[in-house]
Amino acid sequence: MxxxxxxxxxxxxxxxxxxxxxxxxxxxxxxxxxxxxxxxxxxxxxxxxxxxxxxxLYKTEEDLWKQGVSPVAGIDEAGRGPLAGPVVAAAVIFDRPIHIPALNDSKKLSEKKRYQVEELIKEAATAWATGVVDAATIDTLNIAQASFLAMKLAIKNLNIVPKHILVDGFNIPGALQKQTPLIKGDQISASIAAASIIAKCTRDRIMSQYSDKYPFYNFEVNKGYGTKDHYQNLRDFGLTPIHRKTFIKL
Incomplete structure (x- = not known):
């Protein structure tokens, strides 16, 4: 040849x-x-x-599976820090180790790669779901409680009831399942990493849709975070209904 x-x-x-x-x-x-x-x-x-x-990344899940604990769901959220938009949580269940190339903490992936991996996760997962809590509720509850609510909604929206949940960070108050909190869980647990990607991609799509409704804020770019440009737009145009009033000091 x-x-x-x-x-x-x-x-x-x-x-x-x-x-x-x-x-x-x-x-x-x-x-x-x-x-x-x-x-x-x-x-x-x-x-x-x-x-x-x-x-x-499947070690924690496999340890539970070996004990007969199944289904196991990984939970994570996106959007605790922005000035605008919802906080979004996701729950993902795998029933066995499935190789998903580039599966990782969503923050370690480019936007293009996140969307690619998200599709692979959705195809491979036994079940997945999201929970969304809007800005008004965040202002009412505070961001910590709103994040926990989004996580509980994601669990509730699964079409399979998990027996155990793995949570990035801290226990979810009031969750019905036994749970294991994992610090930096999105870097050491496959199902939490998958949840972090779905939560981030879901929220980014929501913010891009809001950009069509509120075109002066560049939500498709800043995703509601407090960039210099975003603060200037707030000074020029004021708050929208999706801004978190308790987060903003101009």
Whole structure:
């Protein structure tokens, strides 16, 4: 095969080359083919490292499954800090370790990657749901209690009742299930990481929709957070019904 043909073969079938094809590339004396072979090997090594990283994220869930505890739901929220918009929580249930490439704390992923991983989570999860609490309720309850309410709504909205819940941070007051709070849970638990991604993506979509209704605030960009531009828009145009009045000091 010519180098051009090999490049095309690898481009189309890089992850499906069999041992014989890889051996041919390995034993080819052409320097350009050697570079192609080594790039394939490097990619395989990175994929294996990623597989192992994601597998480790299921440790807490697997410990519970081994004890006969199932279903287990991971819970996380997004939107505690913004000046506008709701706080959104998500709950995700996996019934076994499923490899979802790039599954991680939502803050460690780019916006494009978050949406890609969100789709993989929704396809792989046994169940998932969200809970949304609006700005007016946040002002009434305070953000901590509103976040807990969003989490309880997410659990309630699941079509499967979890036996145990894993929570990022602290126990949810009044939750009916046994629970395990995990500090930085979105970095060490697969189901919490998945919940963090769904919660963040759901909230971002809500804020983009609000941007159509309130075009002067650039919600599609700042997502309601207190950027310099957002504060200036507040001074110029005042509050909207989705702003958290208790959060804003101009």
């Amino acid at each position: 010519t180098v051009k043909e090999i490049n095309e073969l690898v481009r189309v079938n890089q992850d499906d080359l069999d041992d014989f094809q890889l051996k041919q590339l390995r034993d080819d004396s052409r320097l350009s083919v050697q570079k192609i072979y080594h790039s394939i090997q490097l990619r395989k090594e990175k994929m294996e490292e990623e597989r192992k990283r994601v597998q480790i």
